[in-house]
Amino acid sequence: MFPRPIEKSGPAAKAAYQAFLPFALILWLLPLLAIFLTSIRSAADINSGNVFGWPSEFAIIENYTAVFTQSAAAQYMWNSVLITVPTVMISVALACLAGYALAIYKFRVALPLFFLFVAGNFIPFQILMVPVRDMSVQTGLYDTIAGQFLFHAAFQTGFCTLFMRNFIKALPFDLIESARIEGVAEWKIFWFVVLPLVRPAIAALAVLIFTFVWNDFFWANVLTQGESAKPITAGVRALNGQFVNNWHLVSAASLLAAIPPVVCFFLMQRHFIAGLTLGAVK
């Protein structure tokens, strides 16, 4: 282990290390703490300029309910859910199929196709912006929930396929081989042999894609106009304009926007990190 385990350095060093940890953490999360404190402050504090000091009174419930009663935040949140959930389902399902094909079958274009998905995952969004926006307008998908989740699902399929393909590739190939010798149909091998084995990968992908898409801001701006289809990220920006100088409300709304991915992360932490680091450590 590197660095040398702190236990081996004597009790004084260990105590110092443990005392320093919370301090370092507070410093690291200072911006977040500040915004949290702002979100529970009263309007009086904001008006008197006490934005970063200790709140004179706690208005946590008032502020957070105000966000919902005075703005379309609830609608934005719900839109985000409606965009994110189908995206996760479509992209993961397609990637399971495609990843299986690219990992198990030996055919000439398998690697080029795999690289196509990988490359597509790295390109800048801007190169897609005008055609995708135009296509959405033409097909009536502009400013709709479906227009957004269809795009996200297609785009995330690149990353998901990269991920599933590598995961399936790492499975013992003998399993598939022996199923084939037994005469099991290809789709049955996929459904009954491979799919149960890739469940952890599916969980990892689902939380990752959920977070990525929930946090999307660019496409929310490109593909929507009004409030009816805007997700919460774009909504927070709109609120920033609506609640000018009401920092306590904007910060409350921002924190609300952050809650679903954060909850998701803490519930599925192991999967989340496994997902991010797959391929980093072979």
Next chain:
Amino acid sequence: MADAVVTDTRTPTEPGWFRRNKLAIAPWIFLIPALIFFAIYVVIPIFESLWLSLYEWNGLYDAEGNSTATWVGFQNYVKLWDDPNFWTSLRNNIAWLVLYMLAVPLGLFIALFLNQTVTGMRFYKSMFFFPFVISQVVVGLIFGWFYNPDFGVVGTVWKAIFCEETTNILGNVTFNCSRPAPDILSSPEWATYGIIAAGLWPQIAYCMILYLTGLNNVAADQIEAARLDGAKGWKMLWYVVVPQLKPATFIAVVVTVIGALRSFDMIAIMTQGGPFGSTNVLSHYMYEVAISEYGERYGYGSSVATVLFGIMLFFISYFLWRMYQDEKGGR
């Protein structure tokens, strides 16, 4: 194997074409849904954008539904060459690329700091990762306030150091500052660096988690052996640990490069490219020219996007080449 032979003898007629070519057809059946979807939304639009960058178009269609685009050849690129905003954006993109790289060593540093097994360490590790989980929109807003010279943390700390507080008879507090607090986001020289610093926060967290996983897999026996040879501290880190972290470093560099070039959210939230276009980057400038109140310039925007795509392609090709080497070795 014996089974297969038996089946063959039991079917005297030629097995169907589909059966014979099962292993050649099956992958395509699994691939087609994803391929079609990916082609429609990703592959084809790339080429459409490249093509569109040779046109001038405001996004409108005539009564028959034909696009009103007019062919201008490479004129958009010639205009780019003379466009100071384009060069500012490009320069800022380079600043992002270079400074964003700090996330890699800083991530390693925090990972080394946290790579201990004391009680509650899991909690600390996940809390340090926290900034990556929340949206860049929220990060941008947070740092926007953070930098505010009047009431942000920067302003508050500045007052504590450089200002003298005086209260007059009416009870009004005034500050006498030897130097005024810096308004980072309104200053053309500093705003970009302010945004990059904000962007580094989640990116460091990302690199940190990659390195923490990497450190888990560092061979303990090699470290022990190096310790017996008297290696420690920096030498140990540089000659024994870092080489073993190579895969983690590679991924960290990849995601950092992509993150730097893709930066859009923070700029859109914190400055919208201002003041005077000084914080623009290609990704934001493209958005600005293509969808803005000054009229939609799809062709020109596409040419900006093409330049960004070209830069990205340079890196993507390198990553793919590295992956290809791995694939060859892996078989």
